Amino acid sequence: MCAHVLVAEDDRRQAEVLRRYLEAEGHATTVVHDGLTALAQARRQPPDLLVLDVMMPGLDGLNVCRTLRRESDVLVLMLTARATEDDLLRGLDLGADDYLTKPYSPRELMARIRTLLRRVRVTAPAAGPLVTVGRITVDPARHTVSAGGEPIDCTPGEFAILEAMARQPGRVFTRSQLLTRTRGLDRNSTERTIDVHVMNLRRKIEADPRRPQLLVTVYGVGYKLTGGAE
Amino acid sequence: MCAHVLVAEDDRRQAEVLRRYLEAEGHATTVVHDGLTALAQARRQPPDLLVLDVMMPGLDGLNVCRTLRRESDVLVLMLTARATEDDLLRGLDLGADDYLTKPYSPRELMARIRTLLRRVRVTAPAAGPLVTVGRITVDPARHTVSAGGEPIDCTPGEFAILEAMARQPGRVFTRSQLLTRTRGLDRNSTERTIDVHVMNLRRKIEADPRRPQLLVTVYGVGYKLTGGAE
DNA sequence: AGAGATCATGAGGAACTTGTCAGGTTCCCC
C-alpha cells in the first residue's frame, strides 16, 4: 500500500502536515510549492498520485491538471480554499479524480487517498495481506489456508468461516453471526449447519479433532479461534 | 459515455430525481428502494456504477457495499444524510469509491459520477514490460504470449484474461472481476463466458487441459493463475 | 447425581458449480 505521492501546495506549513500524514501511511512523498515545479517533477518522475492545491503562484492547479491529463493518467486529488460549486465542477471535469475544499479533515483526505490508490492498485503485484492465528494462516487474496506451513484444502463455506474468525482471534462468534458473516444474509439455513462446517474444519486443522485446541467451542454461545496456547 | 447505473435509494422522490439526472446524461438507470433488492439486482445484472444510500430499510448501504465488494469491482458512490466523519471513513474504507453527504448538489454528484466512470474506462492501455508467471510470459506491449518459450496464439478475449491474471499471480479472480477488468464498461455477457475462455486458454497453455496446473479453478470463487509449483 | 439443554457426528439427498459442446450472432477485414 505504499505509493509515491507528489504534493503541490503553496503553503509550506500545510505541505509539511500533508507530508507527515502521507509518510505515516508509508507513502514516499515529494513536496513542491508551485505549479511549474509540480509539472516538471510529475514529468520527470511520474507519481502514483498528485495532491494538487488549486491556488498556486505561477501556474495554478487547474492548469497543471489540464496539462498533465493530456499526457498521462496520473491520479489527481485537488484541494482548494475557494468552495464555489463552479470551481469544483471545473476541477472534476478537467480531470481531477477527487476534490476537497479547505479546511478539510486530514483523516478524510487520507481515506480518500486510500480509496483512489486502491482502485488503481489493481495492477500491483499480488502480495496480499495474510491473516494469521497461531499456526493457522489465511490468505484471502489467494484463497488458501495453511496450518504450520502445510497447505489445507477448504471448501468455500469452510474458508469463509475460518477467514471471519481469523480476522478477530479469540473473539467468540455466535452461529448466527457466522451465518450472516459468511453468507451475507443469503440463503436460509439452520445454525446447525455451522456445527457441521466447524467439525469438518477441525478435521483439517486440528491435531486431535476430538480435543480441539484452535477452533474451540464456547458452550452456550458459539465458537472462537485461538492460537492454541491460551 | 453511456453507462448502466443502479440507484439504491430509500426515498422515492429523491430516487426519481436521480433517475432523471442520470438519464439526461444518457445513462441507463435502474432504481431500487432497499438494500436486499439492490444486492440482488447488482448480482443479477452488474451495473457500471452503484449509487448507494446508506440509510435503507432491511440491509443498509454499508452492508451492501461490503458484501458486493467481496465479489466484484463495481464502482460505488455512497450517499448519506448523516454526516459524521466516522461514517464517511467507514464508507470509504469499506470500498466505496466516493462519498457525498446530503443535501448534495446534483451537479456535483453528476460531475463525480463522470469522474468515476472516466477513470474506469482508461484501464485498458496498461502496456509495459513483460509479465511472467511460471513458464507463461505475457507481453502487453506486443500483445503476445508464450509458454515455455513456445509462442501461443491468443484471441483478444483470451489475452485480456490472461494478462489480468498474470499481473497478480496467485490471486483469485471472480468471474465478475475478470469481466469488468477485461471489458471495461460495455459488458453485456454472462459470467459463463469467462468459463469458455478459460477452457480455451487451458487447451493452449496447459500440458493436460483436463488437469490444469496453471490456470486453476477455485471452487465457488473463480480462477487463479499460478506458477505451477504451488 | 440427574435433568435438560447444547453440541458432535455420520450419511444421504438436494442444491449448487463447473466443464464442455454446439449453434447462432456479431464484428471485422477483404
Added chain:
DNA sequence: GGGGAACCTGACAAGTTCCTCATGATCTCT
C-alpha cells in the same frame, strides 16, 4: 457483400459442496 474469426448463450453432464436429520455424547446447573 462475403468469408472468417471471435464471441455469446443455453443446455446438459459430472462433480462438489451444503443442508437436514437423527442419534449419541457432553456440558451446566440444581
